[in-house]
Amino acid sequence: MTWYALQHKPAQGDRALDNLQNQGITCFYPKITVEKIKAGKRSKKLEALFPGYLFVHLEQTDPMWAKLRSTRGVLRVVGFAGKPAAIGDEVIQHIEDSLHAVADVGGIKPGQPVELSDGPFQGIDAIFKAYDGEERAIVLIQFMQKQQAISVSVGAIRGK
Structure with missing residues (x-):
């Protein structure tokens, strides 16, 4: 068949x-x-x-x-x-x-650890916070001893 x-x-x-x-x-x-x-x-x-x-x-x-x-x-x-x-x-x-x-x-859930796989923060571990529109996401990274929220492309994040 x-x-x-x-x-x-x-x-x-x-x-x-x-x-x-x-x-x-x-x-x-x-x-x-x-x-x-x-x-x-x-x-x-x-x-x-x-x-x-x-x-x-x-x-x-x-x-x-x-x-x-x-x-x-x-x-x-x-x-x-x-x-x-x-x-x-x-x-x-x-x-x-x-x-x-x-x-x-499944989908990436708020609070889930992710890795940034593209862009200037490539290779940095982050925490997924929320989606920001259809093609962007807000993630939290540790930068200068503070947690910073940054907006990245959805395609640049990978669940861990």
Whole structure:
């Protein structure tokens, strides 16, 4: 059996997933939790890792191929030159492993020790204080025998 990508209709990924699974097709619809800032409030939302696409695990000879395009929520099978494009098992496994790694890390919590991995304070240990907008964070560092609050890029902090 091989993995293939399906394009689903706009905003119908969950519908396509449910309908495919009801037909007994093995599916993979990776989602991640993302933080959004709307009206100054930070919120978490579950979103598709590949918007517009999900993956199915089928044999080339499976009779379910005929039903895929007529499944509610499904737009088309992704392919080239009229043939479905196969995706290696190792690619899907890597995506699954990466999703588990991200879920295990979670988010950085206030008071958590972090290391600054970029910028002028690279290599310095700090304490995460809070997010400062969508791309910045406030961390506390020990500087001149005082705890100083500095604003750094979110990408420059790494949890310890």
